[in-house]
Amino acid sequence: MSFNPPPQNFWKRVIAGGAGMFLMCAEAQQSATIQQSQTLLDQIIADSQKHAFHRTTDSGHPLRLAESLAAAVAGDLSEYNDLMVEIIARWAKAGEFAEAEYLADNLPASGPARAHLEIAWVLFRDGKRERAAEHLKRSLETMDQARGRKAEVLRTRYCELLYSLDRVAEARSMESRLSELARLELDARLQRLQIKPALDLAQAQRRLAQCEDRGVDRVRAAFLLGCADRQLREGHQKAGFELLQEVGRLATRDGLPSAQRVLVDLAKTAHAGGEFKEADKAIKLYLEIVKNYADAADWKAPYLAEALDVIVDWKGREKQVKEWLKVAETWLPKVFVLEAPKSALALARVAERVAGTAESDRLVIMAAKAGRAHPHPRAQANAAVLVCLFYTDAGRAIPADIRTIINPQAEAAIH
Numbered sequence: 001m002s003f004n005p006p007p008q009n010f011w012k013r014v015i016a017g018g019a020g021m022f023l024m025c026a027e028a029q030q031s032a033t034i035q036q037s038q039t040l041l042d043q044i045i046a047d048s049q050k051h052a053f054h055r056t057t058d059s060g061h062p063l064r065l066a067e068s069l070a071a072a073v074a075g076d077l078s079e080y081n082d083l084m085v086e087i088i089a090r091w092a093k094a095g096e097f098a099e100a101e102y103l104a105d106n107l108p109a110s111g112p113a114r115a116h117l118e119i120a121w122v123l124f125r126d127g128k129r130e131r132a133a134e135h136l137k138r139s140l141e142t143m144d145q146a147r148g149r150k151a152e153v154l155r156t157r158y159c160e161l162l163y164s165l166d167r168v169a170e171a172r173s174m175e176s177r178l179s180e181l182a183r184l185e186l187d188a189r190l191q192r193l194q195i196k197p198a199l200d201l202a203q204a205q206r207r208l209a210q211c212e213d214r215g216v217d218r219v220r221a222a223f224l225l226g227c228a229d230r231q232l233r234e235g236h237q238k239a240g241f242e243l244l245q246e247v248g249r250l251a252t253r254d255g256l257p258s259a260q261r262v263l264v265d266l267a268k269t270a271h272a273g274g275e276f277k278e279a280d281k282a283i284k285l286y287l288e289i290v291k292n293y294a295d296a297a298d299w300k301a302p303y304l305a306e307a308l309d310v311i312v313d314w315k316g317r318e319k320q321v322k323e324w325l326k327v328a329e330t331w332l333p334k335v336f337v338l339e340a341p342k343s344a345l346a347l348a349r350v351a352e353r354v355a356g357t358a359e360s361d362r363l364v365i366m367a368a369k370a371g372r373a374h375p376h377p378r379a380q381a382n383a384a385v386l387v388c389l390f391y392t393d394a395g396r397a398i399p400a401d402i403r404t405i406i407n408p409q410a411e412a413a414i415h
Contacts, residue, residue, distance in 0.1 A: 055099070056098070056099075057096060057099055060397070061392075062388040062389070062391045062392045062397070062398050063087050063090055063091060063094075063388065063389075063392050065384075065388050065398070065403075065407065066083075066087050066384075066385045066388035066389060066392070067084070067087055067103070069381045069384045069385045069388065069406075069407070070083040070084055070087065070381070070385055072377060072378065072381035073378050073381040073382045073385060077108050077109050077111075078109075078150070080108075080111075081107055081108070081109065081110070081111035081114065081115075083382075083385055084103065084107055084111060084115070085107075085111065085114045085115050085118060086389060087103070087385075087389070088100045088103050088104050088115045088118060088119070089115075089118040089119075089122070090389065090392050090393070091103065092118060092119045092122040092123075093122055094392075097119065097123075100115070100119050101116075101119065101135075103115070104116050104119060104138075109142070109145050110142050110143065110145035110146035110147075110150075110151075110154070111142075112138065112139070112141065112142045113139045113140070113141070113142040113143040113145065113146060113154060114139075114146070114150075114154055116135040116136070116138040116139040117135070117136070117139040117154065117157060117158055117161070119135045120132045120133075120134075120135035120136045120139060120161060121157070121161060123135065124161060124164060124165070129165060132161070132165065133165060136158070136161060136162070136165070139158065140158075143155070143158070152178065152179060152182045153182075155174055155177060155178055155182070156178060156182050156185055156186050156189075158174060159171050159174045159175050159178070159186055160186060160189050160190070160193070162174065163190060163193070163195050164193060164195070180210075180211045180212060181211065181216055181219050183211075184207075184208075184211050184219055184220070184223050185219055185222065185223070187207065187223060187226070188219075188222045188223040188225065188226030188227075189226065190226075191223075191226035191227050191229065191230045192226050192229050192230060194230060194233075198227070198230045198231060198234060198236075199227045199230075200227075200231070200236075200239045200242070200243070201224075201227075201239070201242045201243050201246060204223070204224055204227045204243065204246075205246075207223070208220055208223065208224075217250050217251070217253060217256065217259040218256070218258045218259045218261065218262060220250055221247050221250040221251045221259060221262040221266075222262060222265070224243050224246050224247045224250065225243070225244075225247050225262060225265055225266060225269055227243050228240045228243035228244045228247060228269055228270075228273070229269045229272075229273070231243060232269065232270075232272070232273025232274070232275070233272075233273065237273070237274070237275070240273055240275070241275060241278065244266060244269070244270050244275060244278055245278075247262060247266050248263070248266060248278075248281075248282060248285075250262075251263050251266065252285070252289075257293070257297075257299055257303065260286065260289050261303060261306070263282045263283070263285060263286040263289070264282075264283070264286060264303075264306050264307050264310055266278075266279075266282045267279045267280075267282040267283040267286070267307075267310055268310050270282060271310075271314065283307060283310060283311060286307050287304070287307055287324070290303050290304045290307065291327075295330075295331040295334040295335075296334045296335060296336065297335075298335055298336060298339035298342070298343065300328075300331055300335075300343070301328050301331055301332065301335070301342075301343035301344070301346050301347055302342060302343060302346040304324065304328050304346075304347075305328075305346035305347055305349060305350050306346075308321045308324055308325070308350045309349070309350060309353075312350065312353050312354055318354045321350065321354050322354055322355060325347055325350060325351055325354075325355070328347050329347065329363075331343070332344055332347075332366065332370075337370060337373055337374050337379075338374060338379055340366075340367070340370035340371075341367040341368070341370050341371045341382075341383035341386055341387075342367075342386065343367075344363050344364070344366045344367035344370060345363070345364065345367045345386055345387070345390050347363050348360045348361075348363035348364045348367065348390060349390070349393070349394075351363055352394055357394075357396070360394070361399060361402070364387060364390060364391075364402060365401070365402060365405065367383065367386070367387060367390075368383065368384070368387050368402055368405040368406050369405060370383065371383020371384060371386075371387070371406065372405055372406070372408075383406070384406035384407060387402065387406050388406075
């Protein structure tokens with residue numbers, strides 16, 4: 001019997017076919033795994049929203065709507081917790097602590113740690129130190145479940161509150177677990193709180209030299225700004241002015257938007273400390289920088305809005321703010337649809353202050369429509385939650401026409 005060799009590329013086709021079958025099996029398995037993960041995620045979120053607690057707040061409250069919408073947003077537990085912590089903090093600020101505490105306890109993973117810390121800060125600022133300490137203790141219970149940058153931010157703010165409550169030994173113990181940059185961020189806050197000794201420029205630079213990570217000018221500038229704020233509030237104008245000048249240099253050195261953002265805080269600090277020329281110089285420079293960002297940059301309108309908020313507080317600048325709002329509105333059509341709601345709402349917050357509710361509502365409608373224009377349900381729900389938070393902060397009910405945009409199914413069922 002003679003052997004006929006296989007056709008040319010026979011084995012390549014066999015191997016390719018096998019590889020194809022392997023990939024199909026792998027993709028099917030991956031799809032099943034993703035589906036199982038999503039089902040588990042949906043179940044965890046659903047369980048967190050099964051309210052055995054009797055809700056005493058109005059079911060039409062913007063935050064109640066935000067809660068229900070938040071469940072539709074999350075791509076993971078972290079994303080869900082981010083939104084719920086924002087909601088819980090606002091319940092606390094509104095004095096609805098029973099609502100805030102209940103929701104905090106029902107969050108998954110490290111959500112309770114973050115939420116109870118927000119409640120603790122609200123109570124501390126209200127002068128309720130003992131109740132703040134109770135929530136601080138509850139925050140610690142799930143803190144170790146936090147990971148990455150969010151864990152650093154959580155521990156830094158936890159330390160700050162411990163210091164503010166005069167629990168220095170505990171604060172130092174927690175501080176020892178922070179990275180160098182996180183400790184520098186904490187020191188900036190402690191300067192403003194007048195908890196650590198005041199530093200002049202030379203002393204502040206020596207402190208900066210202890211931090212080997214020199215790649216984050218935003219954090220370094222924020223530390224110097226905390227030192228400047230402390231000096232100015234204690235009446236040391238020369239020392240404060242020197243620190244402000246160094247902040248301005250660092251904030252613009254590398255052309256990074258995150259570092260340039262410090263110019264807004266520089267302007268606020270300088271103005272509060274009586275350095276009006278330095279404040280005006282910083283805000284003018286910042287406005288020019290923001291103007292030159294690409295119109296499609298998703299941070300452009302929110303960064304501008306922060307600056308305009310500062311200018312409004314200086315009085316007599318309303319006309320300038322309104323002119324900038326008109327310019328900024330022309331940028332919105334160029335922003336990526338996923339980020340457009342945030343940009344429009346940032347401008348709406350300023351408009352609420354200088355132009356009234358009709359003008360701010362017009363911008364909110366733009367944000368709501370941009371959210372609905374996105375094809376993905378999660379993006380639609382995220383924009384809707386942001387609209388709810390806007391009206392909570394504004395202290396107003398959501399207008400009926402805007403509710404219809406952000407939650408059309410529910411509104412249709414009502415009518």
